[in-house]
Amino acid sequence: MSERSELPSQYHPAEIEGPLYERWVERGYFTADPKSGKAPFSLVIPPPNVTGSLHIGHALEQSMMDALTRRARMQGYDTLWLPGMDHASIAVQNLVERQLAETEGKSRTDYTREEFVAKAWEWKERYGGQILGQMRRLGDGVDWSRERFTMDEGLSRAVQTIFKRLYDDDLIYRAERIINWCPRDLTALSDAEVDHVDEPGELVSIRYGDGDTSIVVATTRPETMLGDTAVAVHPDDERYKHLVGKEVALPMTNRRIPIVADEHVDPVFGTGAVKVTPAHDPNDFEIGMRHHLPMPTILDERGVIVAPGPFAGLDRMEARYAIVAALREDGRIVAEKRPYLHAVGHCSRCDTIVEPRLSLQWWVRVERLAKAAGDAVREGRVVIEPASMQARYFQWVDNLRDWCISRQLWWGHRIPVWYSPDGDEESFGPDETPPPGWTQDEDVLDTWFSSALWPFSTLGWPEDTEDLRTYYPTTVLVTGYDILFFWVVRMMLFGLYAMDGEVPFRTVVLHGLVRDSSGKKMSKSRGNVVDPLLWIDAYGADAVRLSLLQGANPGADQAINEEWVVGTRNFNTKLWNATRFALMSGATTEGPLPADPGVVDAWILSELQAVVTEVDALYERYEFAKIVDVLYHFAWNTVCDWYIELAKFALAGERRAETQRVLGEVLDVLLRLLHPMIPFVTETLWTALTGGESLVIADWPKAETERADADAGTYIQQLMEVVTEGRRFRSDQGIKPAQRIPAVIRGVVNPDHVRSLLRLDPPGPEFAVTATLTLSGGDVIEFDLSGAVDVAAERGRLLKDRAAAEKERAANAGKLANDEFVSKAPDAVVAKVRDRLAAADADLARIDAALDKLPTQ
RNA sequence: GGGCGUUUAGCUCAGCGGGAGAGCACUCGGUUUACACCCGAGCGGUCACUGGUUCGAUCCCAGUAACGCCCACCA
Numbered sequence: 001m002s003e004r005s006e007l008p009s010q011y012h013p014a015e016i017e018g019p020l021y022e023r024w025v026e027r028g029y030f031t032a033d034p035k036s037g038k039a040p041f042s043l044v045i046p047p048p049n050v051t052g053s054l055h056i057g058h059a060l061e062q063s064m065m066d067a068l069t070r071r072a073r074m075q076g077y078d079t080l081w082l083p084g085m086d087h088a089s090i091a092v093q094n095l096v097e098r099q100l101a102e103t104e105g106k107s108r109t110d111y112t113r114e115e116f117v118a119k120a121w122e123w124k125e126r127y128g129g130q131i132l133g134q135m136r137r138l139g140d141g142v143d144w145s146r147e148r149f150t151m152d153e154g155l156s157r158a159v160q161t162i163f164k165r166l167y168d169d170d171l172i173y174r175a176e177r178i179i180n181w182c183p184r185d186l187t188a189l190s191d192a193e194v195d196h197v198d199e200p201g202e203l204v205s206i207r208y209g210d211g212d213t214s215i216v217v218a219t220t221r222p223e224t225m226l227g228d229t230a231v232a233v234h235p236d237d238e239r240y241k242h243l244v245g246k247e248v249a250l251p252m253t254n255r256r257i258p259i260v261a262d263e264h265v266d267p268v269f270g271t272g273a274v275k276v277t278p279a280h281d282p283n284d285f286e287i288g289m290r291h292h293l294p295m296p297t298i299l300d301e302r303g304v305i306v307a308p309g310p311f312a313g314l315d316r317m318e319a320r321y322a323i324v325a326a327l328r329e330d331g332r333i334v335a336e337k338r339p340y341l342h343a344v345g346h347c348s349r350c351d352t353i354v355e356p357r358l359s360l361q362w363w364v365r366v367e368r369l370a371k372a373a374g375d376a377v378r379e380g381r382v383v384i385e386p387a388s389m390q391a392r393y394f395q396w397v398d399n400l401r402d403w404c405i406s407r408q409l410w411w412g413h414r415i416p417v418w419y420s421p422d423g424d425e426e427s428f429g430p431d432e433t434p435p436p437g438w439t440q441d442e443d444v445l446d447t448w449f450s451s452a453l454w455p456f457s458t459l460g461w462p463e464d465t466e467d468l469r470t471y472y473p474t475t476v477l478v479t480g481y482d483i484l485f486f487w488v489v490r491m492m493l494f495g496l497y498a499m500d501g502e503v504p505f506r507t508v509v510l511h512g513l514v515r516d517s518s519g520k521k522m523s524k525s526r527g528n529v530v531d532p533l534l535w536i537d538a539y540g541a542d543a544v545r546l547s548l549l550q551g552a553n554p555g556a557d558q559a560i561n562e563e564w565v566v567g568t569r570n571f572n573t574k575l576w577n578a579t580r581f582a583l584m585s586g587a588t589t590e591g592p593l594p595a596d597p598g599v600v601d602a603w604i605l606s607e608l609q610a611v612v613t614e615v616d617a618l619y620e621r622y623e624f625a626k627i628v629d630v631l632y633h634f635a636w637n638t639v640c641d642w643y644i645e646l647a648k649f650a651l652a653g654e655r656r657a658e659t660q661r662v663l664g665e666v667l668d669v670l671l672r673l674l675h676p677m678i679p680f681v682t683e684t685l686w687t688a689l690t691g692g693e694s695l696v697i698a699d700w701p702k703a704e705t706e707r708a709d710a711d712a713g714t715y716i717q718q719l720m721e722v723v724t725e726g727r728r729f730r731s732d733q734g735i736k737p738a739q740r741i742p743a744v745i746r747g748v749v750n751p752d753h754v755r756s757l758l759r760l761d762p763p764g765p766e767f768a769v770t771a772t773l774t775l776s777g778g779d780v781i782e783f784d785l786s787g788a789v790d791v792a793a794e795r796g797r798l799l800k801d802r803a804a805a806e807k808e809r810a811a812n813a814g815k816l817a818n819d820e821f822v823s824k825a826p827d828a829v830v831a832k833v834r835d836r837l838a839a840a841d842a843d844l845a846r847i848d849a850a851l852d853k854l855p856t857q
Numbered sequence: 858g859g860g861c862g863u864u865u866a867g868c869u870c871a872g873c874g875g876g877a878g879a880g881c882a883c884u885c886g887g888u889u890u891a892c893a894c895c896c897g898a899g900c901g902g903u904c905a906c907u908g909g910u911u912c913g914a915u916c917c918c919a920g921u922a923a924c925g926c927c928c929a930c931c932a
Binding site: 009178218232264266270273274281282284343482518553557558561563567573576577579581582584625626629633641644648724728732735737738815818822832 | 860861862863868869870871875876879880881882885886887888889890891892894895896897898899911912913925926927928929930931932
């Protein structure tokens with residue numbers, strides 16, 4: 001079985017990563033097998049946009065998912081990590097339009113819908129999906145045989161099926177309302193696709209009407225006045241009571257509009273009078289409905305004035321200035337407040353200022369669905385990690401308004417509703433044929449509509465497939481908290497609905513944003529965006545993964561910096577060299593562990609099992625940063641700095657065979673524990689060490705708690721203190737690290753251990769004590785420095801220690817002098833303080849004795 | 858306008874009722890037969906501020922300040 005290979009002396013990640021990934025895929029390690037009889041562990045990738053390429057946020061998210069999946073696989077689950085992409089309606093359509101404009105000088109409308117959609121598919125096949133290759137670079141263990149696309153045939157059937165079902169249940173309807181309209185993308189947007197940004201604008205007060213029937217309104221949008229059909233005041237506002245029911249002349253027009261009373265108006269804001277433009281403002285629309293006002297549209301879909309008159313043809317922004325200028329000339333501007341800071345809605349896709357617009361669109365009636373989505377979390381059927389993020393979830397799901405799902409685009413799932421020549425409307429499922437002569441709705445669905453089906457549409461729904469039965473509900477969903485509203489909530493709405501109340505995932509693990517090294521959000525305009533692929537090239541995917549996971553505290557934003565990737569690369573190199581040392585030392589993973597190990601081996605085996613326990617516990621809480629911390633310290637400090645250094649001595653003596661076996665065991669388990677996070681380097685090292693087929697399919701370690709050995713731990717602790725003090729003595733005395741010094745060691749710790757780590761020799765015949773180091777544990781080292789002893793340095797050292805001990809003594813004595821402390825604090829705490837006081841006293845005695853012994857100069 | 862979060866070593870962050878921690882950075886010393894992508898030894902903090910609770914507060918409570926985020930139709 002042993003095909004143990006030679007390791008190259010240097011670690012070059014680029015040389016090992018690519019070939020390993022392809023081997024894993026070829027061997028089918030990542031392919032799920034519902035017939036395996038194993039318990040399932042499943043998750044779906046948050047589908048990246050087909051237009052996208054791997055950014056640092058993906059790298060973090062996927063590193064987390066890969067770690068969870070790989071660990072589960074090692075634990076013996078039948079794992080499915082399902083990959084795929086999102087069709088990204090607006091993004092793709094914009095790209096293809098731009099491409100057509102550049103290459104052929106044509107616009108979308110120069111093509112038929114079918115031609116344009118064909119062009120978009122062509123684009124997708126040729127340029128889309130860059131990210132899939134980049135996921136391979138990262139090492140994502142996804143099941144490529146189950147890759148899906150939100151517009152592939154199966155998912156289209158799922159979309160059509162659930163649409164019809166919702167439609168028949170009266171949970172989807174068509175209605176004319178004020179929607180968010182993007183004048184650039186020429187489509188409706190959902191509330192979630194609008195970003196509100198506070199911007200300086202202008203609040204102008206305009207006098208409507210003249211003489212007794214005049215009223216001053218305040219507005220940030222004077223250009224919409226051409227569509228005003230009323231002025232509203234609060235019903236209790238004494239200032240305006242006499243005007244309610246009268247009409248005023250609307251400036252710039254020859255229309256007269258009523259003054260109405262409406263509760264919505266805030267009498268203390270502005271002038272207490274509001275111009276009402278029902279077709280271009282959501283509130284005004286509500287007022288218009290209540291007062292049965294006309295709702296003329298005065299802006300076209302591009303935001304250009306269409307109301308007849310001198311302003312026709314002006315863009316909304318041009319019109320704003322033109323109209324204010326005209327009003328000013330007319331003496332109607334009563335006041336101008338500038339700058340006036342107010343929230344302005346922007347298209348989340350292209351940043352254009354959104355135009356509220358009266359429009360006939362399709363909606364999802366969310367109330368019932370949202371109730372179920374909220375309850376599932378309230379009842380604990382879905383757990384959100386970290387729990388503090390639940391508040392955000394409820395804030396959204398409990399205040400959800402009906403979801404506008406129709407988009408005036410061509411690339412996407414076309415709304416499965418057909419209209420008869422007589423104006424009847426009906427939704428048809430994927431296997432139904434609309435009657436001849438009926439025509440299909442022109443709009444497509446919001447991209448998030450199909451994304452919301454992802455956890456079950458990808459598994460074959462609406463068909464009753466083996467995959468669906470096996471892998472739904474998915475075990476865990478890993479995504480950013482910033483996507484909670486867009487995606488997580490909507491998967492909950494549709495998952496519970498389509499799957500008869502069964503949740504789409506049992507746990508939602510939320511991560512934060514990756515920021516630059518000073519905590520700033522990465523953005524193109526700041527120029528601080530990092531490309532993970534460049535770092536992968538330079539330091540390896542393992543280093544990039546590990547540095548991201550090292551910062552991944554649940555739900556918290558994190559910073560990243562190239563220096564930190566260098567640091568994790570250095571860690572990987574350290575592992576490489578440690579394993580190389582083990583191989584050179586004859587470490588083995590075969591045969592039983594020693595039944596009665598020496599204290600050093602007993603100690604490291606005890607530490608090893610404790611680390612397994614700790615890592616397991618941290619995985620349950622998705623504490624990736626802490627897992628890295630634990631393993632980093634265990635590997636570098638515990639294993640490399642202490643165990644291997646001690647093993648060097650043991651390997652040269654009677655315990656050689658035992659040490660070889662234990663060293664092999666330690667690295668074997670360590671590499672297993674690290675593999676989910678840094679799969680490539682661990683695989684390379686582990687196969688070299690053990691001769692095993694692959695770490696990908698190896699077993700996850702089990703904590704062998706019977707190996708816990710507190711006594712060995714206590715011994716090593718004391719040894720560490722002696723050695724550290726000894727090194728400090730050497731350093732303070734200016735003794736070169738390589739210089740060997742004769743010394744006598746008396747006390748508890750094994751002199752061989754101390755000599756080995758401190759580079760001390762046994763005393764020769766002419767040994768003469770020139771310096772003595774006494775340690776708090778009772779151990780003593782007597783050195784023959786054979787040259788001048790730096791008494792001043794040692795005195796300084798001792799005085800410093802003495803001051804610390806004195807401070808410690810005083811602090812503890814002070815506590816014990818406090819009767820309330822002694823009577824009220826728990827006995828264990830009081831005992832601890834007594835112990836500390838005793839230790840401080842002993843230290844003082846020891847230090848004073850050492851000072852006395854110091855030769856006077 | 859509501860709501861949430863953060864404030865701990867130069868930087869990025871853990872810790873969250875009983876002795877202030879890590880990584881990186883920094884200083885000093887090093888050709889120690891795995892590793893200079895390294896080894897060893899160090900320096901560095903009234904835990905934002907003010908009150909309160911407690912025998913005891915970085916940790917709990919209240920308030921203040923700064924920063925950040927989410928939600929929101931005050932024109």
